[in-house]
Amino acid sequence: MAKQIEVSDLDAYYGSHKAIEGITMTVEPRSVTAFIGPSGCGKSTFLRTLNRMHEVIPGARVQGKIMLEDQDLYDKDVDPVSVRRTVGMVFQRPNPFPTMSIFDNVAAGLRLNGRISKSEAQGIVETSLKDANLWNEVKDRLNKPGSGLSGGQQQRLCIARAIAVSPAVLLMDEPCSALDPISTLAIEDLIAKLKNDYTIVIVTHNMQQAARVSDRTAFFNLAGQGQPGKLVEMDETSKIFTNPTQKATEDYITGRFG
Amino acid sequence: MRRSAFRRSRGEGPFRFATTGAGILLLAIMAAIAVFLVVKAVPALQANTSHFLTEKVWTPNATKPVFGIAALAFGTVLSSFLALIMAVPIAIGVALFISHYAPRRLAGVLGYVIDLLAAVPSVVYGLWGVIFLIPFMQGPSTFLNTYFGWIPLFAGDAVYGKSMLTASVVLAIMILPIIAAISREVFLQAPKMIEEASLALGATRWEMIRMSVLPFGRPGVISAAMLGLGRAMGETIAVALIFPATFDIDIRVLSANGNSIAANIANGFGEATPIGQGALIASGLVLFIITLVVNMAARLIIARRKEFSGAAA
Ligand SMILES: Nc1ncnc2c1ncn2[C@@H]1O[C@H](COP(=O)(O)OP(=O)(O)O)[C@@H](O)[C@H]1O
Ligand SMILES: [Mg+2]
Numbered sequence: 001m002a003k004q005i006e007v008s009d010l011d012a013y014y015g016s017h018k019a020i021e022g023i024t025m026t027v028e029p030r031s032v033t034a035f036i037g038p039s040g041c042g043k044s045t046f047l048r049t050l051n052r053m054h055e056v057i058p059g060a061r062v063q064g065k066i067m068l069e070d071q072d073l074y075d076k077d078v079d080p081v082s083v084r085r086t087v088g089m090v091f092q093r094p095n096p097f098p099t100m101s102i103f104d105n106v107a108a109g110l111r112l113n114g115r116i117s118k119s120e121a122q123g124i125v126e127t128s129l130k131d132a133n134l135w136n137e138v139k140d141r142l143n144k145p146g147s148g149l150s151g152g153q154q155q156r157l158c159i160a161r162a163i164a165v166s167p168a169v170l171l172m173d174e175p176c177s178a179l180d181p182i183s184t185l186a187i188e189d190l191i192a193k194l195k196n197d198y199t200i201v202i203v204t205h206n207m208q209q210a211a212r213v214s215d216r217t218a219f220f221n222l223a224g225q226g227q228p229g230k231l232v233e234m235d236e237t238s239k240i241f242t243n244p245t246q247k248a249t250e251d252y253i254t255g256r257f258g
Numbered sequence: 259m260r261r262s263a264f265r266r267s268r269g270e271g272p273f274r275f276a277t278t279g280a281g282i283l284l285l286a287i288m289a290a291i292a293v294f295l296v297v298k299a300v301p302a303l304q305a306n307t308s309h310f311l312t313e314k315v316w317t318p319n320a321t322k323p324v325f326g327i328a329a330l331a332f333g334t335v336l337s338s339f340l341a342l343i344m345a346v347p348i349a350i351g352v353a354l355f356i357s358h359y360a361p362r363r364l365a366g367v368l369g370y371v372i373d374l375l376a377a378v379p380s381v382v383y384g385l386w387g388v389i390f391l392i393p394f395m396q397g398p399s400t401f402l403n404t405y406f407g408w409i410p411l412f413a414g415d416a417v418y419g420k421s422m423l424t425a426s427v428v429l430a431i432m433i434l435p436i437i438a439a440i441s442r443e444v445f446l447q448a449p450k451m452i453e454e455a456s457l458a459l460g461a462t463r464w465e466m467i468r469m470s471v472l473p474f475g476r477p478g479v480i481s482a483a484m485l486g487l488g489r490a491m492g493e494t495i496a497v498a499l500i501f502p503a504t505f506d507i508d509i510r511v512l513s514a515n516g517n518s519i520a521a522n523i524a525n526g527f528g529e530a531t532p533i534g535q536g537a538l539i540a541s542g543l544v545l546f547i548i549t550l551v552v553n554m555a556a557r558l559i560i561a562r563r564k565e566f567s568g569a570a571a
Contacts, residue, residue, distance in 0.1 A: 084457065
């Protein structure tokens with residue numbers, strides 16, 4: 001079930017360094033939201049607060065509120081582990097488990113959720129790989145290691161692994177930045193398909209990609225060196241790319257800085 | 259003549275010569291040692307009036323020499339494996355605690371302590387074993403004998419502090435720091451990216467360790483265990499002080515039986531006749547072969563899953 005995310009007045013820190021400040025936004029379900037902005041403005045940091053991965057870094061902490069439908073993700077009684085089972089994540093560099101087969105990679109999350117039967121696992125692994133547009137390429141070598149695949153295939157394997165546990169939200173941090181153009185297109189097609197079932201948030205450095213795949217776009221920026229990153233504006237993607245409200249956004253998308 | 263762009267660079271020649279020379283020299287020294295040992299061992303083996311591989315008794319100094327490796331080899335292998343079984347799980351636990359659980363400051367201190375312990379000379383462990391552990395083991399041994407006496411390992415009518423088990427415990431304590439130190443290094447090298455992959459799937463810390471750290475560290479831990487096993491098998495002085503130094507094959511580790519090849523060499527070399535010395539050297543060669551076989555087995559285990567080792571990632 002895709003879910004809506006509502007962020008209000010969120011700050012994130014690395015030790016005493018405030019990386020992002022005062023972020024308030026709504027992410028709509030069954031749509032693709034793109035985060036754009038210059039390097040170091042806190043896009044990855046913000047993305048990782050959405051599934052409580054930020055706090056696994058020693059000294060990192062978060063202030064503010066994130067609601068996933070009616071659940072406060074940072075409530076004292078909420079276990080971050082269960083948040084991460086609901087909000088899946090795909091990383092910048094493909095990171096399949098190198099010691100596991102392709103099959104076991106996709107089944108890894110399922111096995112965390114408790115015992116499942118072999119046939120059940122087989123079914124879910126097959127649908128997940130099909131949904132990730134990878135099934136045809138790997139169906140004959142499910143027992144081979146995932147690290148033997150090409151970069152693009154590995155990234156789709158990671159997407160299959162993430163969707164196998166049926167998360168409500170799928171976070172992607174520059175999922176194509178380590179891939180060639182063909183693999184990038186394959187992943188973009190996949191995103192367009194997946195948005196029917198998931199809430200998708202994608203960080204991208206590539207403006208054309210944001211324009212191609214997203215419904216809404218959020219532009220982040222740094223107020224200055226050493227300052228925390230902030231959300232400048234967020235709107236329909238078509239509006240951001242044709243008629244942004246803020247001067248900084250316009251400068252960024254027309255390539256005048258960043 | 260045209261000068262090739264791929265000309266061998268100047269200075270490589272002497273370096274090649276030096277490294278090749280060093281390699282050949284090393285091999286030559288090793289071969290010389292091997293030849294020397296075999297030459298010393300052969301007359302003793304010829305003088306033996308029993309079968310070297312199956313005989314348990316060790317009386318090579320007698321006018322009619324009778325000696326064999328069976329009891330000694332058995333004791334070496336049994337004590338070392340017992341030590342390994344005791345040491346490896348604890349070492350892995352300690353290593354994981356330092357690498358993934360302890361706060362940074364504590365981890366630093368603990369890591370340092372482990373490194374220190376690994377550097378303690380074995381005779382210190384041996385003396386500690388004699389003074390403290392032999393009397394101390396009476397209690398736990400009696401407990402094992404009373405409640406687990408139905409297991410052949412712990413069977414017997416009487417228990418002794420100076421036993422195979424006590425020697426194994428000393429060996430375990432001796433090899434634990436080196437196994438823990440290496441395992442910690444290996445666990446620390448588990449890629450952050452792969453750890454985050456499991457955390458992002460909703461793994462708890464322990465599940466993350468099982469999915470990402472342990473499989474990655476497996477070959478390293480096996481190598482560390484083999485290093486520890488090699489040390490345990492070759493350990494001489496610590497166990498020479500503790501083994502009852504009998505020549506029986508006795509699976510009951512609480513009994514007053516137990517010995518090892520290395521301990522027997524340490525105990526016997528001083529008063530040995532030339533034949534006796536040759537016999538001990540022959541036993542040393544057997545120890546060498548056992549160590550070699552164990553190491554090759556370990557390499558096989560590691561190589562078998564190379565494809566999944568993560569080396570490619
Ligand atoms: N692990 C970390 N420890 C300390 N500071 C970090 C860490 N990761 C990121 N930062 C800092 O947080 C800020 C935002 O970084 P990041 O979220 O990676 O930006 P982006 O993804 O937009 O390029 C930067 O100033 C960066 O130096
Ligand atoms: Mg980033």
